[in-house]
Amino acid sequence: MGQASSAADGYKALDMLATSVAVVRDDGTVLFVNAALEDARGISRRVLVGSHFPDSFSQPAHLRTALAGAGDREFAALRYDAWLLRMGRDPLPVYVIVTPTEGPEMVVELQPLEQQTRKDREERLAELAQANKELIRNLAHEIKNPLGGIRGAAQLLEMEMDSAELTEYTQVIIREADRLQSLVDRLLAPHRRPHVVGDVNIHEVCERVRSLMLAEFPKGLTVVQDYDTSIPEFRGDSEQLNQAVLNIAHNACQALGERIAQGDAILTFRTRVARQSTFGRQRYRLALELHVIDNGPGVPDSIKDRIFFPLVSGREGGSGLGLTLAQTFVGQHHGLIECDSQPGHTDFKILIPLP
The missing domain is CATH 1.10.287 (Helix Hairpins)
Structure with a gap:
């Protein structure tokens, strides 16, 4: 018990991680699991410590082989996909990373496969x-x-x-x-154009774009404002961000042509704060989430994977530059644009780090 308690004290910092982590011996005996792994398994660490960690997976042999290789120092780190067993729930697909330490312990990190993808x-x-x-x-x-x-x-x-x-x-x-x-x-x-940095209020940007869209499409289009007004200002180029949001919103309104004619087109601007968000290979304590959502037909399947490429357009007569420029401008703010689209719901999400 004293040895297990000492190991737990030494690895307490791992409880701060959102990723599931276990520290095990090369024979698979668990020395420590962090809080995230407790939550993922649905089992307390008191039960997990001392157990055989490969038995936590649907195919235990894969981890046993990985631990044996790590113990022999055959690799710096080994990675593979697996299914983590959970109490009272379906198995969770995870990306397993086994890393040997300088001592006899191994660190096993589990990332949800969706996160790794x-x-x-x-x-x-x-x-x-x-x-x-x-x-x-x-x-x-x-x-x-x-x-x-x-x-x-x-x-x-x-x-x-x-x-x-x-x-x-x-x-x-x-x-x-x-x-x-x-x-x-x-x-x-x-x-x-030089990158002109100043204080940016994202809601002022959204309101400018909203006014332009309603001026161009005065009938048949409803613009919904769903704002988190607590979002702070941040340093950036307001003109570039205005152009990025305008390009995305204009594309959405072009796709909404039939619904605008029917009078039931909806364009939504939604702002939220994302906490402990990872994108662009970095983890940010706070980030802006700006969603531009429309209820149009969705992005054609034929170009879903290429919509940010230059000269790729889903609309006849389109230049295929709007989203490319939007991606460039957001990228200059260390941000990212993602798209989730199906018929009736297309969501362009802009992520930008906040101070």
């Missing part, structure tokens, strides 16, 4: 966003110079022509060159 997705999206940013910037610069030459040549050619019919062709070239120039300017916009 989300973390992997965030990292993948961050890498893609960075790659897209570099690609867009380089491509836009490569297009810009020859585009100016094409337009200038068309203008000079037009000056030499007497035929109105032929002039019409040069005008087509000039108009299309101008259209492409406008597209290039929009691609380069986030990288040209």
Whole structure:
């Protein structure tokens, strides 16, 4: 009992973690479990300490093998998926991380599989966003110079022509060159404009966007304000965030076309404080959660995984830049945009760290 009590005292800091953690011997005997693991199992630590930890899983052999490998120092850490048994509830899918310590103990960390999947997705999206940013910037610069030459040549050619019919062709070239120039300017916009930092009130941003949406769609659209007014101001670029929220809301209203015609379109702005939130590979004590929700048809399945990619649009005639720019602007605030969509409910969630 004294040895178990001493181990518990040494690992008390693990009770502060939201992740389930057990400290075990290489034979699987439990020396300590933190409060999160108690909650996950539905069993008190007094019962768990001294038990055989592999028996906490639907397939105990996997953990026994992992502990044996850790004991022989065959790896720095071993990871695998498993099912954690729970008292009175269905087994929980978890991501298991077994890490040897300098002593005879092993640390076994359990993350809900959904949490690990989300973390992997965030990292993948961050890498893609960075790659897209570099690609867009380089491509836009490569297009810009020859585009100016094409337009200038068309203008000079037009000056030499007497035929109105032929002039019409040069005008087509000039108009299309101008259209492409406008597209290039929009691609380069986030990288040209300096990041102007000041105090941002997110509800002022939401209200500006709400006014613009009601001005553009005065009939058939209801805008719901569901605000947590306790959210503090934070340092950021209000114009960039205004543009990000505007792009998301405008996309939503475009998707709500049929419901607006029917008179039952709903756009909701919801703000909340997220506590102990992890995104962008960091954990934040407080974060802003801004939801832009619509009751439209949802994001088409064919582009769900690519909606933040440049030039990907679910609407005919759309540029496919609105969400790309929104993601860039939010990313410059160390934030993240997530999308959860099904017919009748599409929720774009913006997460930004709070002081």
